[in-house]
Amino acid sequence: MLRNLLLMQLPTSWKSESLPHIITAAKSRMRQVAWRRLGPFGLSPQQYQLIMAVAEQDGRCHGDLAKCTWMDKPTASRILRTLQDRGLVRAEPDPNHGRRILFHLEPQAKVLLEGLQGFRQYMREGMEQGLDSAERTQLRGLLASVMNNLDRMEAELSEPVSGTKK
Numbered sequence: 772m773l774r775n776l777l778l779m780q781l782p783t784s785w786k787s788e789s790l791p792h793i794i795t796a797a798k799s800r801m802r803q804v805a806w807r808r809l810g811p812f813g814l815s816p817q818q819y820q821l822i823m824a825v826a827e828q829d830g831r832c833h834g835d836l837a838k839c840t841w842m843d844k845p846t847a848s849r850i851l852r853t854l855q856d857r858g859l860v861r862a863e864p865d866p867n868h869g870r871r872i873l874f875h876l877e878p879q880a881k882v883l884l885e886g887l888q889g890f891r892q893y894m895r896e897g898m899e900q901g902l903d904s905a906e907r908t909q910l911r912g913l914l915a916s917v918m919n920n921l922d923r924m925e926a927e928l929s930e931p932v933s934g935t936k937k
Contacts, residue, residue, distance in 0.1 A: 794917070801894070802816050804894070804897070805819070805894065808893065808894075809887075809890065812883060812887060813857075814883075815850075817840070817846070817850050818850055818854060819887070819890070820840040820842075821836055821840055821842075821850055821851060821854060821860075822854065822859060822860070822876070822880055822883070822884070823884075823891070824836050824839050824840055825860055825874050825875065825876050825880075826876055826880075826884055829876065830874070830875060831874055832865065832871050832872060832873055832874070833848060833851065833872060836851070851874060857879075858877055858879050859876070859877055859879055859880040860874050860876060860877060860880060861874070861875050862874055863875060
C-alpha cells in the first residue's frame, strides 16, 4: 500500500530511479530544508544534531555522540570543537575514565534550544504530511530493513576476503 502510494506521488522520472538515488535525494533535500530553517540560529544541521544529543543526555562522550548522530568520529570532533569555540558546549574530563572527555551544554546553548523548540516538530510533521499512522509505521519498518542491509554490507567490508591475508 505505502509503496504504491509513494510511487504514485513521485514524479514519473522518480518511479524508475534506484533506491540509493531516491534516498540520497531525500537526504539532500532534508538537509537543504534544515539549513534554511536553522540559518537564523547560526547552526548547521550537524551542529543541531550534536547539540540535541548532548541536551538529551548530558555528559556524553565523543564516541557516543558520533554514534547516536550517525557521524564519523573525525566529523563529530570537528563539529564539537566548533560548538566549544562558540561557547555552546564544554568538554570536561570523565572522572571515571582518565582518557574520556564528556560534553555538557553551556547556558548559551540552553537559551538557543528554547528558540529551536519547534524545529524538530516542524521537520517531523512536514516530512510525514499526507501519511497515515500505518503508512508511517510501514515506512519506518522499510527504512529499518534498508539500514539493517547497509549494516550487514558494512560488516562484510570488514571481513577478510577468502584467500587473502588481512
